[in-house]
Amino acid sequence: MDSKYCSSCGSQIKKEAEICPECGVRQKPAKKEKSSGLAVFLSLVMPGLGQIYNGQILKGFGVFLSEAFLLAFVLLLLFGGANATAFLIIILLISIYLYSLYDAHSIARKINLS
Known part of the structure; x- marks a missing residue:
């Protein structure tokens, strides 16, 4: 289907239309959806990469650098x-890693819902 509805008046317009021919309101560009599965996979490969994929570059580098x-x-x-102190730090490492997975997934979903 190569049509959409105007964000202002609801008229059916061409998908490529930048301005509604009925009411003259400029249409918002189509947002790019983020795959929550891909965001999680990227965070599995390298913590912080899912955040970077979601557009949160500083957060992604922060997660990566803290893990490193x-x-x-x-x-x-x-x-x-x-060894006892190392064990406590390993628990912190795992916690940040799991947070990275959860955050990448939830932010990708929030981007798609907004």
């Missing part, structure tokens, strides 16, 4: 023999 920093810290603790 904490992982390096855990490795240093494990090589230093501080």
Whole structure:
């Protein structure tokens, strides 16, 4: 189908129309939908990548850098023999990772609903 409805008057207009011929109101450009499944998959591959896909670039880099920093810290603790402290940091790593998955999914859904 190559028609849509005017966002102002509800008249049926061509899909490519930028201005409604009936009421003269400029139409909003069609938004690009985000796949929540792809957002989750990207966050599975690399934490923060799902946020970047959703357009939250700073949040995505923040998640990625915090995961990278904490992982390096855990490795240093494990090589230093501080296993109990490393275990607590690993729990934090897993929590941030799971948050990244949940956030990527929920933000993609919010983008599609708005």
